Amino acid sequence: MNVTRGFTGRPRVADPGLPPGQYDARDDWPVLSAEVTPDLAAADWTFRVDGLVAEPRTWTWQQAHELPASAYEGDIHCVTGWSKFGVRFAGVSLDAFLDAVRPLPSATHVVAYAHTGYTANLPLADVTGGRAWIAWEYDGRPLAPEHGGPARLVVPHLYFWKSAKWIAGLRLLDHDEPGFWEQNGYHARGNPWEEQRYSGD
């Protein structure tokens, strides 16, 4: 251990909800997108699921809202170091979309892509079984554009760069295909509890 002379740090709070190397952002919700926030109206938003599926499909804003409502209440963790506790995202479980397109047995991974062209790769198992959402509300209000509105992917058990803003679609693949940050040195999976920040962690 390389102790830094004179460094004491913040008061220690035993917080079992905080993954290693993270701090509590409290009321802050930093915005870290690398691209220009798009001017995207809900009426122009669409969400498509294709690739290794029996029946590829595109949903409009209206059609997506006809699926059963589902919400996530819990914590989110950003690779830059902040975590945010007790957030509430509402929308539709990704399972509802996947059930409609019926993934083929050969599908193992997905690439989520945004209306800006941003991409993030995820194992299919990380976005099924009630662990991922397409969310259009935050804390009871429409999701703000800078936070990914009109709708974003939310995969809260992984670092938040996986939760693509301005979500446009998912492509199901039989292999892993690095997304935007993953091509730029970030970890392929990004599990905050194992501190998988960068490739090689």
Added chain:
Amino acid sequence: MTETTVAGTAFVPPTRFAVPGRIAVDDRAAAVWQTATLTEIRRETPRAATFRFAVPAWAGHLPGQHLLLRLTAADGYTAQRHYSIASAPDDSGHIELTLDHVEGGEVSGWFHSEARVGDRVELRGPLSGFFAWPGDRPALLLGAGSGVVPLMSMVRHHRARGLTVPLRLLVSARSPEELIYAREYGAETTPVFTRSAPHGVSVGRMTAAHLAPLVAERPKGGWEAFVCGSNAFAEHASRLLVAAGQPVDRIRIERFG
């Protein structure tokens, strides 16, 4: 090259591709914690200072890249933060960071209140090839506050290498006293002051009028725009760029946080 393409098989989304490709990143350099020894502290403004480190095994970086820095307390508690690299790439075995003193910040607080020459910290990097400029394309740089730090690495690189590719910097600060690197700027830089300015210089936010003459230069190949600062500044500046006709796939943004 600015858009070193990844493997030819990389997934290309069917959506409008607004996020440019990557610059090659050395995953091995990014994975290893290295010891850095503080060799110099220079005050830049009342709130910001530059910290120079000897990092003997530094793998080199591109202007605009950042690193992860870690401090460790005696009980094993660690705090880590991402910081942009201020110095241009060189062979000196040294790098420089310029840090704001963030109110209540445990890492910047240590640097500004406690650190002295000879102290050792740990870092890993350089990280992320997205916000990096190898000096190939015309660069239009928009920064605010300490958001100018990665942009200064580009300005310094441009000078050190005697590059002829056009480079312009629009830098916003609250006042002349708070303008980081004030003495280093040359003809490539236009400062914008938001609270107080020297006599005869207007006070206010960055506007389309500041940007218009730069965009009008239309260098061969077009500008690659780099925006760095708070989210509020990044949103404002990127909207100005889009309104001025800068293509969205030629705007790279780095926001504090």
